[in-house]
Amino acid sequence: MKQRPIGYLFIAPATIHLLLFAWIPIAYAAYLSLFKWDLLKDSKPFIGLKNYADTLQDQAFWNAMWNSTRYTLVSVPVGMVVALFVALMINQKLRGITLFRTLYYIPAISSGVAVSMLWIYVYLPEHGLINTILMRFGQNIDFLSHPAWAMWALVFMSIWTGLGPRMILFLAGLIAIPTSLYEAADLDGSTPWKTFWHVTLPMLVPTTFFVLVTSTISAFQIFTPVYMMTRGGPEGTTDVVGYHIYSEAWEKFHVGLASAKSFILLLAILAVAYWQFRAMKSQLEGYSTTVS
Amino acid sequence: MKHFVRSLTLLVLAMVGGCSTITGDGRTVVRVATWGGAGDDSEFAKVEREIFAEFERQNPDIDIRLELIPGSQEYVRKMLLNFIARSEPEVMLLDASSAAVFVDNGVLKDLTPIIAKDQSFDLDAYFPNVVDIARRGDQVYAIPKDFTPMVLYYNRRLFDAAGVGYPKDHWTYEEFLDAAKRLTDRSRGVYGFKFANWMPGWITWIWNAGGDVLNAEGTMSSGAFDSPETQRGVEFLATLMKEGVSPSLSESAAMGVDLFTQGQAAMEISGHWALIGYAAAPKGSDGKPLLAMDDVGVAPVPTQLSSSQTVMYESGWAIGKHCKRVDEAWRFVKYMTSEEVQRKYARLGLAVSARRDVAEEIAAKDPREAKFFEIVPSARPPWGAKVEKYNPVETIGQNMMDSVLKSGKPIPEALRHAANQVDKEFAK
Numbered sequence: 001m002k003q004r005p006i007g008y009l010f011i012a013p014a015t016i017h018l019l020l021f022a023w024i025p026i027a028y029a030a031y032l033s034l035f036k037w038d039l040l041k042d043s044k045p046f047i048g049l050k051n052y053a054d055t056l057q058d059q060a061f062w063n064a065m066w067n068s069t070r071y072t073l074v075s076v077p078v079g080m081v082v083a084l085f086v087a088l089m090i091n092q093k094l095r096g097i098t099l100f101r102t103l104y105y106i107p108a109i110s111s112g113v114a115v116s117m118l119w120i121y122v123y124l125p126e127h128g129l130i131n132t133i134l135m136r137f138g139q140n141i142d143f144l145s146h147p148a149w150a151m152w153a154l155v156f157m158s159i160w161t162g163l164g165p166r167m168i169l170f171l172a173g174l175i176a177i178p179t180s181l182y183e184a185a186d187l188d189g190s191t192p193w194k195t196f197w198h199v200t201l202p203m204l205v206p207t208t209f210f211v212l213v214t215s216t217i218s219a220f221q222i223f224t225p226v227y228m229m230t231r232g233g234p235e236g237t238t239d240v241v242g243y244h245i246y247s248e249a250w251e252k253f254h255v256g257l258a259s260a261k262s263f264i265l266l267l268a269i270l271a272v273a274y275w276q277f278r279a280m281k282s283q284l285e286g287y288s289t290t291v292s
Numbered sequence: 293m294k295h296f297v298r299s300l301t302l303l304v305l306a307m308v309g310g311c312s313t314i315t316g317d318g319r320t321v322v323r324v325a326t327w328g329g330a331g332d333d334s335e336f337a338k339v340e341r342e343i344f345a346e347f348e349r350q351n352p353d354i355d356i357r358l359e360l361i362p363g364s365q366e367y368v369r370k371m372l373l374n375f376i377a378r379s380e381p382e383v384m385l386l387d388a389s390s391a392a393v394f395v396d397n398g399v400l401k402d403l404t405p406i407i408a409k410d411q412s413f414d415l416d417a418y419f420p421n422v423v424d425i426a427r428r429g430d431q432v433y434a435i436p437k438d439f440t441p442m443v444l445y446y447n448r449r450l451f452d453a454a455g456v457g458y459p460k461d462h463w464t465y466e467e468f469l470d471a472a473k474r475l476t477d478r479s480r481g482v483y484g485f486k487f488a489n490w491m492p493g494w495i496t497w498i499w500n501a502g503g504d505v506l507n508a509e510g511t512m513s514s515g516a517f518d519s520p521e522t523q524r525g526v527e528f529l530a531t532l533m534k535e536g537v538s539p540s541l542s543e544s545a546a547m548g549v550d551l552f553t554q555g556q557a558a559m560e561i562s563g564h565w566a567l568i569g570y571a572a573a574p575k576g577s578d579g580k581p582l583l584a585m586d587d588v589g590v591a592p593v594p595t596q597l598s599s600s601q602t603v604m605y606e607s608g609w610a611i612g613k614h615c616k617r618v619d620e621a622w623r624f625v626k627y628m629t630s631e632e633v634q635r636k637y638a639r640l641g642l643a644v645s646a647r648r649d650v651a652e653e654i655a656a657k658d659p660r661e662a663k664f665f666e667i668v669p670s671a672r673p674p675w676g677a678k679v680e681k682y683n684p685v686e687t688i689g690q691n692m693m694d695s696v697l698k699s700g701k702p703i704p705e706a707l708r709h710a711a712n713q714v715d716k717e718f719a720k
Binding site for chain 2: 145233
């Protein structure tokens, strides 16, 4: 087909938006990361790669990276299994099923701040939803202030908030599986479990892969619940990398250093995504020509 | 359509200008920022609203726009970001705990020339050591509003019941612990002491053990935060919980009530503001308050040094660097720190007035206030008044305390870690 200049007009809005709100800020952050750029100071000297070198030796930064990693390692797989389970449940022809689909999706469209407030009440010591029940057994756990619990409280909450989008994706994947495959399995005398294992699951690989990559990226960027509920505490156990960078930039005003940290985070996320792509590549082969 | 375009233009102009400085009726807008209050229905908020309204009555050409930002950390951050964007409020309440970051970064206007020109204003009317918080050389950056030293409160009823003598002016840690043990009666849910797990609640324990979080110049933490003296201070706090004379942190969290106000803790360390809560103590089954105001005594915090040291929290009124309406802003600052307004605030009992005349007047009438007055000279400002990079020290310090008191981390290790972290922050 011949190229027409009018095409540029169509992609212009998205391109301009991306340029203004993504590419230019990213480029500017790269520039800032080479300076000792303290917002409150007039002098902003060029220091080359010192911010990067300092970051590599910054214990607090690596603590934050580790916190993000353990958050991701638990919340993503568990969240995905739960979402797949709910998607399977909801992919049934029952009366009122759309109501359930809507209910499960509501957390995803609620404001992160409002959801966090809600969960603060759920986790409240003594009078919180969970502790009201625990108190009957003589237990009372201050989930958000105890170093051993706070991170898992956030993980548990993320499974609930992340359920909607993941469930919808799995549901789309389930609906796209040709019924002929199920009919064939049926004719071969397959049990429901075997059908799930040998038909449903393999056919969901591309969806699973997509959910895995996007969930991992967003898990690494978690910010709102931490900001609202724990402020990185207690004892830095929930100081995830997104919050850590925010606090470096907007609480301590070390914008140059915070930019350098952002780029190191970017590299880390790229590396993980690349590794995921590599690992899944063999699995994905053949799916571009799905039976239709 | 024309109307719409005009509104749009006005809206854009308002956004570009940051704020409109003249109201529709020709009054000058003065933005005033504080960290809360005035919004709720408390007695304090009502009186404060009346104080602001009275200013507008006396100054019909000025429109006061309050900006209430709850949370002291949030407040500091917002004010500094406003300053960076050159749109800080004309008038700001300055907290001693974060004064240095404002004063030393040129966020505030030097008030000295204004004071020199204004014959009707007398800086000597205020406690000099309180004015010092925002003084750098000859320059003064804020007029103090009020302040409070941290003191030891005690409940006379519980002391009498246990037959223990009231706290003395110079009480050692050993004497304190001994009294606290005798006051504790866990079968009745009574504790000798209620430890408050925040920096104002524990810094005096470290100071009075001879330790500190920073060296004398406020430039370094290693050698101070990890010193044997600081260690003894923290150990003492851990002992209080181990001995059960103060509820442990998890017990405190589980109880969820203010033990001292409930008449279930014989002592606690707090500021003047605590008196407001005490006066509103809940009533028991006999209809009497669980904590009677007449039973509340004030003493200096215990010490291992030759004399007790305490910390003084303060707030003062300051004017933003980019303020164009200096005259109007100054009139407001002067009004807020005037004898008339200070007397109204003093009656509310949040803090001690920074004006000597008002503070003396109150102290003469009330022995408890007189005790505060006695403690004032031994109070020094928090580090944040002098050290610009102090803010992270508070977080690091609290993490240290939590790691010891909640997770049982060995104290020397926790302190070394904290000192290292502070020095790294200072090096940034």
